[in-house]
Amino acid sequence: MKNEKITSFLKSLFAGDIRQDIIFPFPQQDKEETENLQMILQAWQEFARDNVDPVEIDKNAEIPKEVLDGMKEIGLFGLPVSDEYEGAGVSKTSYCRVFEEICRYDSGIAVMFGAHASIGTNGIVLFGTESQKAKYLPKLASGEYIAAFALTEPGAGSDAAGITTTAVLNENKTAFILNGSKIWISNGGYAQLATVFAKTIVHQNGEDKEKITAFIVELDSAGVSRGKPEHKLGIRGSNTTSLNFDNVEVPVDNLLGPMGKGFLVAMETLNTGRLGLAAGCIGGMKELLQQANQYAQSREQFGKSLDKFELIQDKIAYIASETYATESIVYLTTGLQDRGGVDVSLESAICKIVGSEAVWDASDEVLQIAGGLGYSTEYPYERFLRDARIHRIFEGTNEILRMFVALSGIQGPGEYLKNVGKALRNPIKGFGLLTGFAAHKVKDTITIDHLKNICPELKNEAEQFDKLSARLAALTENVLMKYGKKIIYKQFILQRIANMVINLFGMAAVISRVDTRVKQGKSIEHDLPLAKLYCNMAASRVRREARYVTRNHDKQRTQISEMICENGKYPIDMLLDK
Amino acid sequence: MKIAILLKQVPVKDATLELSGDNTWIDEDDVQFEINDSDHYGLAEALNIAKANDGEVTVVTMGPDRVKDSIKQALAKGAHKAIHIDDEEMSSTDPLTRAKVIAEAIKDENFDLILSGLQSDDFGYGQTGVLIAEILGMPHATLVVETEILEGKIKVKRELEGGWFQNAELPLPALLSIQSGLTDIPYATIKGIMMAKKKPVAEVDADDLGVDLDTGAFKLQKIYTPVKSKETVVLDGDADSIVSQLIDKLKNEAKVL
Numbered sequence: 051m052k053n054e055k056i057t058s059f060l061k062s063l064f065a066g067d068i069r070q071d072i073i074f075p076f077p078q079q080d081k082e083e084t085e086n087l088q089m090i091l092q093a094w095q096e097f098a099r100d101n102v103d104p105v106e107i108d109k110n111a112e113i114p115k116e117v118l119d120g121m122k123e124i125g126l127f128g129l130p131v132s133d134e135y136e137g138a139g140v141s142k143t144s145y146c147r148v149f150e151e152i153c154r155y156d157s158g159i160a161v162m163f164g165a166h167a168s169i170g171t172n173g174i175v176l177f178g179t180e181s182q183k184a185k186y187l188p189k190l191a192s193g194e195y196i197a198a199f200a201l202t203e204p205g206a207g208s209d210a211a212g213i214t215t216t217a218v219l220n221e222n223k224t225a226f227i228l229n230g231s232k233i234w235i236s237n238g239g240y241a242q243l244a245t246v247f248a249k250t251i252v253h254q255n256g257e258d259k260e261k262i263t264a265f266i267v268e269l270d271s272a273g274v275s276r277g278k279p280e281h282k283l284g285i286r287g288s289n290t291t292s293l294n295f296d297n298v299e300v301p302v303d304n305l306l307g308p309m310g311k312g313f314l315v316a317m318e319t320l321n322t323g324r325l326g327l328a329a330g331c332i333g334g335m336k337e338l339l340q341q342a343n344q345y346a347q348s349r350e351q352f353g354k355s356l357d358k359f360e361l362i363q364d365k366i367a368y369i370a371s372e373t374y375a376t377e378s379i380v381y382l383t384t385g386l387q388d389r390g391g392v393d394v395s396l397e398s399a400i401c402k403i404v405g406s407e408a409v410w411d412a413s414d415e416v417l418q419i420a421g422g423l424g425y426s427t428e429y430p431y432e433r434f435l436r437d438a439r440i441h442r443i444f445e446g447t448n449e450i451l452r453m454f455v456a457l458s459g460i461q462g463p464g465e466y467l468k469n470v471g472k473a474l475r476n477p478i479k480g481f482g483l484l485t486g487f488a489a490h491k492v493k494d495t496i497t498i499d500h501l502k503n504i505c506p507e508l509k510n511e512a513e514q515f516d517k518l519s520a521r522l523a524a525l526t527e528n529v530l531m532k533y534g535k536k537i538i539y540k541q542f543i544l545q546r547i548a549n550m551v552i553n554l555f556g557m558a559a560v561i562s563r564v565d566t567r568v569k570q571g572k573s574i575e576h577d578l579p580l581a582k583l584y585c586n587m588a589a590s591r592v593r594r595e596a597r598y599v600t601r602n603h604d605k606q607r608t609q610i611s612e613m614i615c616e617n618g619k620y621p622i623d624m625l626l627d628k
Numbered sequence: 629m630k631i632a633i634l635l636k637q638v639p640v641k642d643a644t645l646e647l648s649g650d651n652t653w654i655d656e657d658d659v660q661f662e663i664n665d666s667d668h669y670g671l672a673e674a675l676n677i678a679k680a681n682d683g684e685v686t687v688v689t690m691g692p693d694r695v696k697d698s699i700k701q702a703l704a705k706g707a708h709k710a711i712h713i714d715d716e717e718m719s720s721t722d723p724l725t726r727a728k729v730i731a732e733a734i735k736d737e738n739f740d741l742i743l744s745g746l747q748s749d750d751f752g753y754g755q756t757g758v759l760i761a762e763i764l765g766m767p768h769a770t771l772v773v774e775t776e777i778l779e780g781k782i783k784v785k786r787e788l789e790g791g792w793f794q795n796a797e798l799p800l801p802a803l804l805s806i807q808s809g810l811t812d813i814p815y816a817t818i819k820g821i822m823m824a825k826k827k828p829v830a831e832v833d834a835d836d837l838g839v840d841l842d843t844g845a846f847k848l849q850k851i852y853t854p855v856k857s858k859e860t861v862v863l864d865g866d867a868d869s870i871v872s873q874l875i876d877k878l879k880n881e882a883k884v885l
């Protein structure tokens with residue numbers, strides 16, 4: 051039975067429905083959008099080649115003013131803004147492709163740019179009123195204003211709903227008075243504008259309730275102070291500071307989105323942010339691959355260049371196929387976003403997880419290919435590694451996103467991370483569990499749904515996908531029957547379910563991409579080996595995760611972790627023990 | 629003020645080039661093309677002069693359909709309009725023939741100023757601009773590093789050899805080839821890119837201009853990849869004799885002294 055209400059490919063997949071109609075054919079941009087994109091990329095590449103020096107940026111922990119000015123001049127700051135508000139007016143897909151290329155030249159610039167464009171400006175694009183848009187978007191598009199996104203607090207990182215910054219309406223109801231502190235805010239040192247999240251009192255059903263609300267805050271307002279820049283491992287060009295609000299007056303006109311809907315604003319904004327971030331990771335991987343190739347071909351040991359050794363080929367092939375898969379899921383998701391009408395919250399969370407882990411693995415392996423040189427600060431490899439590390443942490447840690455993917459998939463359509471957060475703190479009340487889902491599933495035994503009419507080149511991969519999707523649905527049902535609401539405590543299991551979905555999404559996107567090319571009569575000479583290797587690696591990962599759901603050593607893991615925490619250290623001294 | 633910039637499209641600098649079957653050109657199939665590097669400086673100077681003198685910049689490009697990309701780029705960087713001289717067969721590589729075609733195509737435009745880059749990265753003749761000036765009967769100056777528009781004329785500073793410069797005044801209309809590396813080259817802007825589509829590009833067919841494309845002043849017979857020859861010579865003798873042999877070789881063979 052198809053659930054027509056679900057317009058999310060992945061949420062449907064949890065229920066055993068393969069909504070091929072959503073992801074086939076692979077989304078394509080029209081000719082004009084492609085031409086524009088190509089020229090924007092070229093403008094940035096020409097500029098970056100002449101002006102961007104990642105070594106200097108890393109050393110000085112600062113992006114030179116000329117680089118910022120040049121980017122503004124080109125119009126890059128206006129990429130997320132429509133032409134109506136003097137922005138570039140490009141698609142999400144083009145936006146991400148440009149982001150990819152920015153990250154390829156310097157990750158610090160990419161983080162600055164992402165904080166401004168993806169999350170700083172996008173809140174206003176998505177939720178701003180006409181007058182807010184007219185007032186702020188042109189300035190953000192020109193770069194006269196740089197934006198920031200201020201959610202995290204000392205006591206509220208992953209648990210974003212636990213923020214304590216407050217916004218209280220003043221007596222004559224003209225302004226909110228903002229008090230509190232935000233930390234780790236990218237662009238915090240120089241942004242003129244920030245989307246700030248604070249607790250507010252909202253009247254609901256005759257009751258006063260504390261709820262999060264989003265505000266547009268001009269950072270030159272009285273009472274705003276900024277901390278010193280953090281010293282960071284990587285992305286050192288980006289500026290990260292705390293922001294403190296001491297009785298800051300925020301005009302009521304600067305309320306962003308409805309009162310009490312701040313969490314929704316944050317999550318929707320982060321959906322876009324995560325796609326940009328993942329695209330940045332693709333750029334990083336492409337650069338890493340190029341560097342690895344150059345090195346592997348020129349370095350000789352045992353009378354052969356390194357690229358001739360199978361263990362080096364293994365690394366190069368792995369990075370390339372992960373790049374291919376990340377590209378496939380990211381541009382599938384941006385394509386869906388551009389088309390509209392589908393929920394891509396799980397998809398974009400997965401893009402962030404996959405991109406950040408793939409670029410981290412890639413930077414690690416490429417450093418390994420470079421051997422001792424890889425470890426030297428005279429060469430770029432260690433910087434790539436340092437820069438790549440952050441992506442697994444911000445915009446939702448990968449742990450939290452895995453829980454989000456698994457729990458919202460299990461829970462069914464239309465739910466957001468807020469429920470997951472609530473559930474984690476108060477499972478009984480928070481996890482409005484499985485209302486339709488479990489019941490529905492008990493009634494319908496799971497039948498294997500199929501990808502239909504797939505090109506012969508990927509027939510086997512498509513069949514594997516079908517089978518493993520059925521397995522996901524069956525397992526989801528099993529664990530729900532077994533654990534009920536307690537499933538939210540079962541992070542070992544949830545993580546495995548998330549990993550299954552992550553890899554299944556990769557397979558689906560890759561199959562759609564190749565199949566679409568075949569049907570358009572385009573060459574798949576380069577695509578096919580990458581697609582096949584990825585699909586087969588992904589399928590075996592899915593099988594492994596599925597196996598571990600039922601056969602595992604989770605109890606020992608918990609026991610060991612508790613033992614270590616109790617002892618406060620490794621409890622054995624092997625040789626001294628009597 | 630009407631300014632033309634002669635802009636050529638050439639293979640990208642790091643392209644891997646293969647010779648075409650008949651050894652008279654490269655195999656273009658897998659090659660990417662870009663705006664000739666020195667022409668960027670010509671374009672930059674044209675845009676600067678136009679900005680200061682309320683002028684209008686027309687890009688003039690000859691070549692097959694693929695050059696339209698470069699034309700669009702130049703329009704995105706701020707040029708106002710373009711003339712594409714469509715030469716699908718790339719009929720002649722002889723600079724005089726090409727100069728005749730271009731001159732014919734633009735003679736009625738009555739440009740006040742025609743600029744070009746120093747030379748093209750593919751053939752590197754550095755002649756086309758100068759020849760066009762001759763054909764159109766206008767004065768020209770090469771290796772120009774500075775310009776200043778005066779009433780009905782232009783003052784230029786030219787770079788000569790050995791650190792010398794020449795200042796000269798030319799009556800307008802005139803043609804200049806601009807020395808590379810002195811101005812900041814312009815980057816396309818996103819606004820420019822979006823506007824570029826709306827800017828007029830006139831199409832002229834090279835075959836329709838009445839220029840004989842087949843009998844140029846010279847014909848390119850063959851191109852080939854230089855043969856790499858590495859030779860190690862061991863110098864014998866006492867120290868003094870080795871030094872004098874070495875100096876002789878550096879002077880007369882390697883020509884580095």
Ligand SMILES: Cc1cc2nc3c(=O)[nH]c(=O)nc-3n(C[C@H](O)[C@H](O)[C@H](O)COP(=O)(O)OP(=O)(O)OC[C@H]3O[C@@H](n4cnc5c(N)ncnc54)[C@H](O)[C@@H]3O)c2cc1C
Nearest residue numbers: 199200201202207208234235236443444445446447449450
């Ligand atoms: C360079 C940088 C830039 C940043 N920029 C911004 C910005 O512009 N705006 C902004 O608002 N924030 C920003 N952040 C903050 C970032 O989003 C947070 O650091 C991140 O969300 C994690 O929060 P935390 O640091 O408090 O870690 P914690 O939440 O304390 O987490 C610590 C560890 O515990 C894990 N963990 C936490 N809860 C659970 C759970 N329930 N189950 C399993 N594991 C769990 C986490 O995954 C993590 O591994 C930035 C951070 C950095 C480092």
